[in-house]
Amino acid sequence: MKLSIIVAISENGVIGAGPHIPWKAKGEQLLFKALSYNQWVLVGRKTFESMGNLPNRHYAVVTRSDYTCHDKNVIVFSSIEAALEKLETITDHVVVAGGGQVFRALIKKADILHISTIHTVVDGDVHFPPVPENFRKIFSQYFSSNIDYTYEIWERI
Numbered sequence: 818m819k820l821s822i823i824v825a826i827s828e829n830g831v832i833g834a835g836p837h838i839p840w841k842a843k844g845e846q847l848l849f850k851a852l853s854y855n856q857w858v859l860v861g862r863k864t865f866e867s868m869g870n871l872p873n874r875h876y877a878v879v880t881r882s883d884y885t886c887h888d889k890n891v892i893v894f895s896s897i898e899a900a901l902e903k904l905e906t907i908t909d910h911v912v913v914a915g916g917g918q919v920f921r922a923l924i925k926k927a928d929i930l931h932i933s934t935i936h937t938v939v940d941g942d943v944h945f946p947p948v949p950e951n952f953r954k955i956f957s958q959y960f961s962s963n964i965d966y967t968y969e970i971w972e973r974i
């Protein structure tokens with residue numbers, strides 16, 4: 818099963834401030850929408866509660882609490898390991914969509930990183946971990962928008 822991380826990171830490494838993403842770069846979220854369409858999306862409970870669920874995706878939400886969700890497209894798991902074990906039996910691709918805790922837990926297991934660097938410097942309290950050295954950049958494209966951003970694809974060597 819392939820694991821693809823998708824994340825948007827400010828130039829100073831911020832991915833979130835409290836529950837929010839502290840910028841709005843027009844067009845950038847289309848990348849997430851395209852990559853996650855009809856896919857299983859793995860998220861931490863905090864990210865799921867702040868971003869909600871888009872149609873045409875299945876969600877695996879991890880929590881250590883008694884959090885529940887009755888949407889038919891959402892399964893709640895008590896650990897990342899339990900989520901991956903079940904997902905192995907139902908899909909060959911999982912989009913790991915955050916937030917910070919889930920990225921930190923899974924970056925070493927990821928096969929592909931889709932990273933949008935948002936060309937802004939912002940305050941925030943949630944950061945993306947350093948990209949491990951065994952990843953190499955295979956694609957990069959600059960986008961002009963209200964806030965410019967650069968989309969990169971990194972693959973594990």
Ligand SMILES: NC(=O)c1ccc[n+]([C@@H]2O[C@H](COP(=O)([O-])OP(=O)(O)OC[C@H]3O[C@@H](n4cnc5c(N)ncnc54)[C@H](OP(=O)(O)O)[C@@H]3O)[C@@H](O)[C@H]2O)c1
Nearest residue numbers: 825833837861862863864880881882896915916917918919
């Ligand atoms: N810029 C981006 O691309 C991007 C993408 C996604 C999210 N974000 C931002 O990231 C921030 C949220 O990140 P976060 O690190 O605070 O939280 P998070 O990773 O979204 O969720 C953390 C929660 O997930 C559960 N969890 C984490 N690890 C677990 C494990 N091993 N087993 C079981 N449950 C586990 C726990 O839920 P319980 O507390 O319920 O036990 C934990 O409190 C927000 O600001 C959001 O906007 C940014």
